[in-house]
Amino acid sequence: xxxxxxxxxxxxxxxxxxxxxxxxxxxxxxxxxxxxxxxxxxxxxxxxxxxxxxxxxxxxxxxxxxxxxxxxxxxxxxxxxxxxxxxxxxxxxxxxxxxxxxxxxxxxxxxxxxxxx
Ligand SMILES: [Zn+2]
Numbered sequence: 685x686x687x688x689x690x691x692x693x694x695x696x697x698x699x700x701x702x703x704x705x706x707x708x709x710x711x712x713x714x715x716x717x718x719x720x721x722x723x724x725x726x727x728x729x730x731x732x733x734x735x736x737x738x739x740x741x742x743x744x745x746x747x748x749x750x751x752x753x754x755x756x757x758x759x760x761x762x763x764x765x766x767x768x769x770x771x772x773x774x775x776x777x778x779x780x781x782x783x784x785x786x787x788x789x790x791x792x793x794x795x796x797x798x799x800x801x
Contacts, residue, residue, distance in 0.1 A: 694764065695764075697764075698762055698763055698764040698765075701733055701763040702759075702762045702763055704733070704734045705733060705734050705755070705758050705759040705762075705763075706759060708734050710752065710755065711731065711734050711735060711736045711751060711752065711754075711755040712734060712735050712736070713736045713738055713743075713748065713751070714735060714736065714737050714738065715738045715739075715740050715743055716737055716738070716739070716740060717739070717740045719737050719738075719739045722784075723785070725739065725742060727739070728742035728747055729742070729747050729750065729751050731751045731754035731755060731758070733758050733763055734755065734758070736748075736751040736754070736755070738751075749800040749801065750797045750798065750800050751797075752800065753796060753797035753799075753800045754793065754797055757793050757796070757797075766793075769793070770791065770793050773790075773791045773792045773793060774787040774788065774791050775787070777789075777790040777791055
């Protein structure tokens with residue numbers, strides 16, 4: 685059972701990680717060959733807070749627009765809440781589709797990011 689100190693540390697950490705998201709206008713894109721492959725060339729990009737890792741050779745304007753949406757999602761909800769909501773949506777779709785791909789594809793945050801113009 686977490687006590688008050690644990691909760692305060694968690695909130696302070698959330699605030700610390702949230703600050704760059706609130707200051708930066710765009711995420712920092714890092715193009716790398718070192719992104720693990722889960723399936724074929726998936727994922728081409730991974731958004732984590734204000735950092736976006738892009739697989740070398742897959743950088744595109746479309747991918748960047750998608751990842752910009754994830755950046756705004758992190759900013760909108762804060763790292764702690766966004767992490768929990770993203771995992772919650774993935775878990776919901778994992779149970780419904782019984783597939784890791786389904787858990788990713790139907791995740792509400794991925795659906796929103798795919799709608800990026
Ligand atoms: Zn995505």
